Amino acid sequence: MRLAGHAALALAAAVFLGPSLAFAQPKSGGESSAEDAKNKARELFTKGAKALDDKKFSESLELLSRAEELFHAPTHVLYIARAQVGLGRLMDAKATYEKLRDEKLPPGASPGFIDAQAKGKAELDDLDRRIPKVVVVLEPKSASGLAITMNGSVLDPAHLGVGFGVAPGSYVFEAHADGLESGKVTVEAAERTTTEVKLVLQPLGRAKSGTSGSTVSSTGGGWSGMKIASLPLMGVGGAGLVVGGILGGLHFVRQSEADDKYATCFQTCRDEIESLDEEATTFGNASIGLLAGGAAALATGIVLFVVAPSDAPSDDAPASATAWVRVVPGGIGVEGRF
Structure with missing residues (x-):
């Protein structure tokens, strides 16, 4: 809804009130009066859009309504609905959006008018989910x-x-x-x-x-239980892959150290070599398990997130999920908080 400064506002007004005004409807007769109405509507729309951008919704609604009284354009109607939403007048905004949705644009209507109607339809869908x-x-x-x-x-x-x-x-x-x-x-x-x-x-x-x-x-506005449940799975799966990769690296480090010891002091440091071999085996087995489990958990979480319905009985975003893997003597532990 926000516009990028005064230049964007002026450009928007020029676009919808410029070459496409042949399809807009002046509210008074006469060529001179129609041109005056068009110019005044352009000025009022620019000011109204700026007020909307500044969240001055009452001022914006007044200016945009005056512009629409002078010269009808779908763009006016779209911005009027947005101002009504900003004021919390959801039912009035719904009626305005429906008016915009139901308007029959003439053949050859400008892209600006067509775009305004398309945006109005999408915003009406969002508004319907908000209305009690x-x-x-x-x-x-x-x-x-x-x-x-x-x-x-x-x-x-x-x-x-x-x-x-x-x-x-x-x-x-x-x-x-x-x-x-x-x-x-x-x-x-x-x-x-x-x-x-x-x-x-x-x-x-x-x-x-x-x-x-x-x-x-x-109703709506939040995330479904299935979508929320997918977050811990993805968190644990991602952590498993990361730690599995680290342990895989440690496996190769210990294996390399054991090989070096074997080459330089096989008889005198056999116990140290066996200890390094055991560590390498532990790290290797843990790495394989974490990589496999992490990949499965991550894949399952992604699938649940994608297929889960978006709406849920909550207005709150889901709480963040935290997962970590802990290496302990004789094993690996996965913990989470979500």
Whole structure:
């Protein structure tokens, strides 16, 4: 979303309001007034884009909206949606992105307009994953004179039992029917969550506490359990390969030392030669085991990471994984912390 300085802003404005303006739609008639509107829109867009780059979202939205009022262009709509996202007005931004997505560009539309629409579609997909979802479940499923309210406003019956998006914030749900009512259920709808609201209708004045309520689950934005599990495998596998290579080098060093001793003092240093041979064998066996095991663990971790789903019930990035191999008398130990 960020632009590389004033020069980039001016260039962007020139690109979308330059040769391609034949496909944009002026909001007033007359050749002179259309040209004036085009020039003013260019100026407002440049200022609005700069304000967006500086995270002055309210100022940016005002400037970009004025530019769009003067002269319609898909680029305006894209930047307006981005400003709305910056202000946390996710549902407004969703509607703006959908307007951009659904616009039918004329044949020969400029690359700038086509690119703006393509970027808008991709950003809409990302935004949809951020928007909180609410599912209202009613028990019993129907009743005479039923009315469900959300923050005091009647909820569309089509939303019952079906997830729908809401702006982040606090919501109070309640259900009423002929001679029946539910308790009030208050929920905090946060980004990347789905909240199930359960409303249980009971005779008036006899509603029992604990019958109505809500449950919250996180959706998207994090890494799946399989993807997280692959990190320790890759860490251990990589460490095994590194230490296996080091031990392989030590095997050859000890073997070379034993050969040198054999050539120079076979009879007088036989015990030292045998000791070097034993060390070389230990290092060699450990190296082979670590290289084979490390390669298998690393390969398995990579496969799990690639095939695992991206989304998970968490907004947090996975914790880092640490693994190390410890050489101890008589063996090799692999330890990890993740």
